[in-house]
Amino acid sequence: MSYDYEKSIRPGKLPHIWCPGCGHGIVMKGLIRAMDTCGLDRTNTAIVSGIGCASRLPGYLDACTLHTAHGRAAAFATGVKMAKPSMNVIVCGGDGDGTAIGGNHFIHACRRNIDMTYVVMNNFIYGMTGGQFSPCTPTGAKASTTPYGNPDPVFDISKLAIGAGATFVARTTAAHPREIDKLITMGIKHKGMAIIEVLDDCPTTYGRRNKFRSVVDMMKHLKANAVPAVAAAKMTAEQLQGKFLTGVLFQEERPEYTAQYAEVIKRAQGA
Amino acid sequence: MAKKVALLQGNQACAAGAIYAGAKFFAGYPITPSTEVAEELSNELPKVGGSFIQMEDEIAAMAAVIGGSLTGAKSITATSGPGVSLKQELIGYACIAEVPCVIINVMRGGPSTGMPTGPGQSDVMQAMWGTHGDHAAIALVPSTVQEIFTETVRAFNLAEKYRMPVQVLFDEIVGHMRERIEFPEPGELEVIDRAAPTVGPAEYKPYDATKGQVPPLAAFGSGYKFHVTGLNKAADGFPTTKAEYVDAEERRQINKVKDNADDIVKFEEYLTEDAEVVIWAYGSTARSARYAVNELRKEGVKVGLFRPLTIWPFPEKRTFELAKQCKAIVVAEMNLGQMVLEVERVAKGNCVVVHEGRVDGEPINPGQIAAKVKEVL
Known part of the structure; x- marks a missing residue:
């Protein structure tokens, strides 16, 4: 049975700009299914992004969409949510956008625990500008600006989000499409800051420089190294070498920011 | 009945003017000598059902203000020269995406940290040219505490009318000076709200200038679904690289100020x-x-x-x-x-x-x- 994605896509906006084999489309489909599952009213849903390949996603979706400046999505989204707390707010973007130029906004949005769902498509590279290394490019990997191998240590986005105070943090990969919408759905239903990190592939600027002979190879790599967090609990450090944990990594209940601010309004008004 | 009077600091008068104009959202970052604007609005906005947020940096404050304004809330930020330097990127965004907002710049010297507690008037060129690319600017320069109130109201009016960022620049002297101020009665000063769309959601195009230089801006969450981007775009709001659209849009955005100079x-x-x-x-x-x-x-x-x-x-x-x-x-x-x-x-x-x-x-x-x-x- 085929899923009706078209009712969620703006007429005339396809084909998308992504390269053949790019995982962003898989994530977009997952997001559409999650929004449908949650029954989000699209006229009351803002989808906010920054700059980069992943940040072009909102333009395809039928909703209130806001394609902002590089790295600033979380800050714009915070303004939307603060000024109109009744809106559903979804943020999407890439690893460089969210954790390098947007790193400050990312951690503070997590800290506030403001109610939004941020889908980070982590394809380990700056794709749109042609493959420069990002804070998520594996150490030693080749990028257009690391011709001798990447000397930089790597940001673990999910750990960063947990450390900064996000109250729902989950990770999956583009090779696990069913888990994408399951986790985004949980994120949307969660009251507070939800970070969904989707490990993604960029065959054009990352794969071909790093000995991935095909998109299939990249997908196999994501599949082979993903370890559900539940299973990881029973594995040794040695067995977990080079693997990444998937599924819900962290979840807690903590007062949500706009709900807290509603209390501020009550106090200011003498209630 | 006698008007309500007070002995007020310029920065406080600015906040009072913002409330009078109908401001509902402030996002900012602490910086001398403008901080009292934020302090005052953190106190006053929740009283009128609005909201205040102190962001992680100046850029974030500008971003939040634009996001807030897109939901229909009249939005304002306050800073000083170094803060405006940081905000320049997103001032350009507000120009091209045509999002009304007010930026208060209580001027000190410079460049860089300069003399944070001393007055200056060295941001007046920054107010015009402080973002990359061709764009129009509106900047107001009040001289008295009373005028800070009225010009802040006017800044909101111009921002809403022309759908763009408007800067109010006053030097630290007027910002921190205390003077007698008469509060205008409600309705005494004109308060302008942005034009509402004249067509339904299905026909709405956020940059359709066929009926005037300033297309109406719908609010997020009001039934209208549309796209906002910092890319050059066509009337429907979606990115385009077609020369004729890009050229027409850029010229319209500059001409909406140029052609209405007498009003501004x-x-x-x-x-x-x-x-x-x-x-x-x-x-x-x-x-x-x-x-x-x-x-x-x-x-x-x-x-x-x-x-x-x-x-x-x-x-x-x-x-x-x-x-x-x-x-x-x-x-x-x-x-x-x-x-x-x-x-x-x-x-x-x-x-x-x-x-x-x-x-x-x-x-x-x-x-x-x-x-x-x-x-x-």
Whole structure:
């Protein structure tokens, strides 16, 4: 049975700009299914992004969409949510956008625990500008600006989000499409800051420089190294070498920011 | 009934003006000498059901203000020169995406950290040119605490009317000065809200300028689904690289200010009718200039004051007329020569244009201005 994605896509906006084999489309489909599952009213849903390949996603979706400046999505989204707390707010973007130029906004949005769902498509590279290394490019990997191998240590986005105070943090990969919408759905239903990190592939600027002979190879790599967090609990450090944990990594209940601010309004008004 | 009066600081008057204008959202970052605007609004906005947020940095504050405004809330931020430097990227975004918002710049010196507690007027060029790419700017420069109130209201009106960022610049002296202020009654000052779409959600295009230079802006969450981007775009809001769309959009966004300069430009003149020398001054410097005019008139010197309340768009017409009428224009400002460049450009050689500047953290005093006037007589 085929899923009706078209009712969620703006007429005339396809084909998308992504390269053949790019995982962003898989994530977009997952997001559409999650929004449908949650029954989000699209006229009351803002989808906010920054700059980069992943940040072009909102333009395809039928909703209130806001394609902002590089790295600033979380800050714009915070303004939307603060000024109109009744809106559903979804943020999407890439690893460089969210954790390098947007790193400050990312951690503070997590800290506030403001109610939004941020889908980070982590394809380990700056794709749109042609493959420069990002804070998520594996150490030693080749990028257009690391011709001798990447000397930089790597940001673990999910750990960063947990450390900064996000109250729902989950990770999956583009090779696990069913888990994408399951986790985004949980994120949307969660009251507070939800970070969904989707490990993604960029065959054009990352794969071909790093000995991935095909998109299939990249997908196999994501599949082979993903370890559900539940299973990881029973594995040794040695067995977990080079693997990444998937599924819900962290979840807690903590007062949500706009709900807290509603209390501020009550106090200011003498209630 | 007597009007409500108070002894208020300029920054507090700014916050009061914002509330009068219907502001519902403030996002900012602490910076001297503007912080009282934020402090005051953190107190007042929740009382009127609005919201206040202190963001992680200046850029984030500007981003949040744009996001807030897109939901229909009149939005404002307050900062100083270094903060505006950081906000420049997103001021450009607000220009191209045509999102109304108000940016308060309580000016200190510079460049860089400069003298944070000292006054300056060295951000006046930044207000015009401070973002990359071609764009229009509106900037207002009040001189008194009362005027900070009224010009903040006017800034919101212009932002909403022309669907763009509007900056209000006042120097630290006026920002921190306490003066008597009369609060206008509700309805006494005009308060403009952005135009609502005239078509339903299915036909709505956020940049459709067929019915006027300023297309109506729908609010997120009001039933309209549309796309907002910092890319060049067509009338429907979606990115385009088609030359004819890009060119038309850029020109429209500049022309909406240029063609309405008479509506936006505001100034005051004092004893300019027979003036042989005109002092061209704004902000706190205009107060010294007025004093200098009075002193010089006592000595029989034919001198007057031109005091702009709008510096961008530049008050070209009247400045040109004055240049034709007088022998010299003395531009007094707390910088080393900024608005004087515009006055020179507009005077087109019709009179002598000289500059009296100061950047040592002290105000320009009347004696200093008077001496310059005598020099050019």
